[in-house]
Amino acid sequence: MAHVETVFLARENSAPMEEVDSVDAVDGGLSGDRYQTGRGYYSPYDVCEVTLIEGEAIDEIREEFGIDLTDGRHRRNIVTRGVEVHDLLHTTFRVGDALLRGTRPRPPCAHVEQVAGEEGVARALKNRRGGVCADVVEPGTIRAGDELKVVEENPRTMGRKIAERLGL
Template sequence: MDGHVERIRIAGEDSAPMESVESVEARPGGLVGDRYYEGTGYYSPYDVCEVTFVAAEALETIREEYDIDLTDGRHRRNVVTRGVDLHDLLDHRFSVGEVTFEGTRPRPPCAHVERVADEEGVMEALTEGRGGICADVVDGGELRVGDEFGVPEPANPEPSSIARAMRERADERAEKRVE
């Protein structure tokens, strides 16, 4: 996979401007210093995305089609990526540098994003797959601008894999009983 992290942004509390950082510590629960990790996000504790990803290409499309420039962080997403189809990461575990994430769901826009961005049309611009995704931190570490994406793996093995593993375990136990 050729994708990489182009920018990282965090905000310490609800509605605060997104601050650009070169690196941040990712832990189960989110990014240290970000509003949702700290429990101070607008939707805390009801609708929490540990980490949000948005594609730089989507932001470029928004600028071209809607004449709205969200590259200043008004999109309210944590990680801006380039060269990766974020929706391919849903229901998969994937690494970014030394951190392992699990893509959990699309992140559609909301009226709150438009209010904070203080620009009409932001919510509509972030629709149709341009809003990014949510991901949970599985194995933490330092997340850095420039980190590359690893090859995603299904988060939950196929049922046939589970069945095969169960059969193998049963066979191993049967062999031990015979000995």
């Protein structure tokens, strides 16, 4: 089952990510997060309302690079488990009580490495490990442990999944 493993917020630019049990997804992002309040490093020019990263990608980074990002130094809001977050692009999905829509990839930048305080973090987050951005379609509460369910699939992703099931 695809689900939320962990939820993180940063209250302002470059502040450490704080693990929270739950957060309200509201118009413009996650309540109190740096980008929802306009205090993010890239505000107002390059804003992702909500960012998602795969727990499996964090595991791969720890194994391949010896870098442990489980403390939130990846700078993403929601850590998922059991879903390829790139499959959520241009897809509407429910997380807890909130409805989100995947908008674009969120590749790593030099700022993430600077804030993480460890060399190699940006490189480790490359190759589809950096996660994706999503917009809040309907407000609601998101909690660690909530199921993630696709509501409306991207036709390209759906076609690929059908082909995989049919062994094509």
